[in-house]
Amino acid sequence: MSGCARCCKHGLMKFALSVGKLVRGTLIKDNLDDDLELSVVCHRPEGLEQLEAQTNFSKKELQVLYRGFKNECPSGAVNEETFKQIYSQFFPHGDASTYAHYLFNSFDSSQNGSIKFEDFVTALSILLRGTTTEKLEWTFNLYDINRDGYINKEEMTNIVKAIYDMMGRFTYPALKTDTPKQHVDAFFQKMDKNRDGVVTLDEFILSCQEDENIMRSLQLFENVI
Amino acid sequence: MAAGVATWLPFARAAAVGWLPLAKKTMPKPPVDKKSRNDEILFVNVSGLRFQTWKNTLDRYPDTLLGSSEKEFFFNEDTQEYFFDRDPEMFRHILNFYRTGKLHYPRQECIQAFDEELAFYGIVPDIIGDCCMEEYRDRKKENQERLAEDTEAEMATDTPLPPDSTHRERLWRAFENPHTSTMALVFYYVTGFFIAVSVIANVVETVPCRPLKGSKKDLPCGEKYSLAFFCMDTACVLIFTFEYLMRLFAAPSRCKFMRSVMSVIDVVAIMPYYIGLVMPENEDVSGAFVTLRVFRVFRIFKFSRHSQGLRILGYTLKSCASELGFLLFSLTMAIIIFATVMFYAEKGTKGTNFTSIPASFWYTIVTMTTLGYGDMVPNTIAGKIFGSICSLSGVLVIALPVPVIVSNFSRIYHQNQRADKMRAQQKVRLARIRLAKKGTTNAFLQYKEEGGFHDRDSDNALCLKNRSSFEHQHHHLLHCLEKTTNHEFTDELTFSEMCMTESMGYRTSRSTSISSQQGMSTSCCPRRAKRRAIRLANSTVSVSRGSVQELDTLQVHKTSSGHQSRSSLNARTEDLKLNCDDRDFTAAIISIPTPPANTPDESLPPSPAIPGILRNSRTSFYTHETVKISSL
Numbered sequence: 001m002s003g004c005a006r007c008c009k010h011g012l013m014k015f016a017l018s019v020g021k022l023v024r025g026t027l028i029k030d031n032l033d034d035d036l037e038l039s040v041v042c043h044r045p046e047g048l049e050q051l052e053a054q055t056n057f058s059k060k061e062l063q064v065l066y067r068g069f070k071n072e073c074p075s076g077a078v079n080e081e082t083f084k085q086i087y088s089q090f091f092p093h094g095d096a097s098t099y100a101h102y103l104f105n106s107f108d109s110s111q112n113g114s115i116k117f118e119d120f121v122t123a124l125s126i127l128l129r130g131t132t133t134e135k136l137e138w139t140f141n142l143y144d145i146n147r148d149g150y151i152n153k154e155e156m157t158n159i160v161k162a163i164y165d166m167m168g169r170f171t172y173p174a175l176k177t178d179t180p181k182q183h184v185d186a187f188f189q190k191m192d193k194n195r196d197g198v199v200t201l202d203e204f205i206l207s208c209q210e211d212e213n214i215m216r217s218l219q220l221f222e223n224v225i
Numbered sequence: 226m227a228a229g230v231a232t233w234l235p236f237a238r239a240a241a242v243g244w245l246p247l248a249k250k251t252m253p254k255p256p257v258d259k260k261s262r263n264d265e266i267l268f269v270n271v272s273g274l275r276f277q278t279w280k281n282t283l284d285r286y287p288d289t290l291l292g293s294s295e296k297e298f299f300f301n302e303d304t305q306e307y308f309f310d311r312d313p314e315m316f317r318h319i320l321n322f323y324r325t326g327k328l329h330y331p332r333q334e335c336i337q338a339f340d341e342e343l344a345f346y347g348i349v350p351d352i353i354g355d356c357c358m359e360e361y362r363d364r365k366k367e368n369q370e371r372l373a374e375d376t377e378a379e380m381a382t383d384t385p386l387p388p389d390s391t392h393r394e395r396l397w398r399a400f401e402n403p404h405t406s407t408m409a410l411v412f413y414y415v416t417g418f419f420i421a422v423s424v425i426a427n428v429v430e431t432v433p434c435r436p437l438k439g440s441k442k443d444l445p446c447g448e449k450y451s452l453a454f455f456c457m458d459t460a461c462v463l464i465f466t467f468e469y470l471m472r473l474f475a476a477p478s479r480c481k482f483m484r485s486v487m488s489v490i491d492v493v494a495i496m497p498y499y500i501g502l503v504m505p506e507n508e509d510v511s512g513a514f515v516t517l518r519v520f521r522v523f524r525i526f527k528f529s530r531h532s533q534g535l536r537i538l539g540y541t542l543k544s545c546a547s548e549l550g551f552l553l554f555s556l557t558m559a560i561i562i563f564a565t566v567m568f569y570a571e572k573g574t575k576g577t578n579f580t581s582i583p584a585s586f587w588y589t590i591v592t593m594t595t596l597g598y599g600d601m602v603p604n605t606i607a608g609k610i611f612g613s614i615c616s617l618s619g620v621l622v623i624a625l626p627v628p629v630i631v632s633n634f635s636r637i638y639h640q641n642q643r644a645d646k647m648r649a650q651q652k653v654r655l656a657r658i659r660l661a662k663k664g665t666t667n668a669f670l671q672y673k674e675e676g677g678f679h680d681r682d683s684d685n686a687l688c689l690k691n692r693s694s695f696e697h698q699h700h701h702l703l704h705c706l707e708k709t710t711n712h713e714f715t716d717e718l719t720f721s722e723m724c725m726t727e728s729m730g731y732r733t734s735r736s737t738s739i740s741s742q743q744g745m746s747t748s749c750c751p752r753r754a755k756r757r758a759i760r761l762a763n764s765t766v767s768v769s770r771g772s773v774q775e776l777d778t779l780q781v782h783k784t785s786s787g788h789q790s791r792s793s794l795n796a797r798t799e800d801l802k803l804n805c806d807d808r809d810f811t812a813a814i815i816s817i818p819t820p821p822a823n824t825p826d827e828s829l830p831p832s833p834a835i836p837g838i839l840r841n842s843r844t845s846f847y848t849h850e851t852v853k854i855s856s857l
Contacts, residue, residue, distance in 0.1 A: 064264050068232030090237045092662040093714055103240055127239035135242055142243045164710055170720040171712040187247060208246055217245050217252040
């Protein structure tokens, strides 16, 4: 009963207020400004010591990285659209948006549609300063689009197609329609040890460790930062 | 490339690890970065005001003065800082551009001074952010117009025409700018005078003159002195016709001229006279003819050629057409409403003027525009009430759109200017983005040609141009992608050539191909062919057409200038030793000959050397032309 009375009183107050506003000549709602303040989302990363402990970077390197990151994304997080745009600028010949999408998903560890500085730095730490096993694991996660622990031919075809899209139209030799498929077949030939049509993490790591070229190339990118 | 993206390059390069298991070829070595990667604070002293910033900040825009090595020219060894003898106030904005990526235009500064500073620091004014771009453009345009006016005032006479212009051009110019020559000016004033005469004659001929002797009725002067008026009319029309024909002759585009408003006015002004001449003096038809004479009043619009003000008014009305239309529509609505109401309110009264709703329209219009002739007045009380409401609302309805039209006019005017500026700016921006894109692709392809991928030892180091580490790393990244997919980037030209040669058909004729050429025909992918020859020792050559090698080619490598020579078919493969400035002549057989019966052969049509292949100016040893002679 008291709730009903409160409700009535509330409604009456509101009515009186709106009549007063009408008489005075102001009909604008005042709560528009409140909405504006909520739209700017800010995200701050964890402390410097914590990040230093979690990753393989030194304090100075983290500082340089964060300065660049903060300059590009003052709000502290990158969403997929921005990420796609940034990545596409490195590959002006073709269309990098599909591959950027897969990359984004592999970086976005919490799957919430935005990359924060921690995700950024964690991934970089694995890729640049991690062990070969960690790097291979990361690559496996990149290829495994639906995160079920297996890479099947369809996922691989999507990835390879996305990579070929980045090359653009004008290549030598000219890209044929079955080039990605051939590439995928060659990949499975090499990686799928038990010929069951899917590649598991262990098969993947084993096959890569057998290949000297891959092992050697993994060391190439260490001095990027 | 947007330099802010430079911070993401390490990230993109790191992500290249994802290509490694897929790579068909081995990855190239990354560029060695000799400089230390530690970020340092730079000191910049601008006329005494010291600024400090990170080196990385300045490196974001490598194509400006502060971002490139050009700033080393300003480095002061004693004080270990960069000294610029420029305006320190302006430098603040320049530095903010590096920090935030947006260039702002300070409103209190002179536009020319700002432009000069931008030019000094190598910054393109197009980068000015949207917030300040409008102000910048307005000020710049204002400044330019002021300067243009000053220069125009200096010049007493207009620029003379080029001496080789035709009569037609000169005539057109005389019509458009009467001030250029005395004849044109005379003609201009004569036509103006005749327009005035014609209009006055039209007006005067309807004034009642004293009647003829013996008649009581007043006669309009037109009928009393009909001959005089007729002669005056004929003279005017002759002048107008002559003028129109001359303009038609001189117009650079006759169709466009005939469609223009002024030309239509001219035609409408003189047509009634000719129609009057042609038509017979028939009683029935002359009624219609009389209405035609109304169009003679259009001659007054010919004055708009002589008056700038009329033209501006016409443009205003045209641009405010929607607002005027709204005014008309709302008025119509109100008229219909009130006319209906008044009609039904006054229906009962005897002898009322409100005989029908359309009849009430007249009352409503007269009342709403507050004219109030008084020929129709309501008698009933209801009619009077509604009548007063009608007049009050009339004031409102008419007064409301007028300020809207006025403000709309100024808004539309400024908006048009702004829209054009935005469109032009957008086009420039898109073009710049496209150019930058092309630039990066071209840069990469150029980088490949110059052999940027090979191990740089001491003798070759000088042969390669100096590039920033950012570019090196970016090119390495693209090279990794190439290796992953075992395809290479080319540009549109070579790609389309390749497609063309593939579809060109298979001509065999060995004798024609050798003898007709002077040993000089271009390969379809010269760069690829060059590199093919260079890496002959290590790699197997992949031909563009599947696995079977159908092409037996001889590649003759020559250095620098394009003198031609034949190569013998029996030339042997020699190791290609490529040194700087060495003018070797080597030949290489690239592929295995196949029996002609089974497989089709492809021979390239003789064509002149594509100039793109000749690269004489560079010091690098890759100044080769590739000569490809096909044979069976």
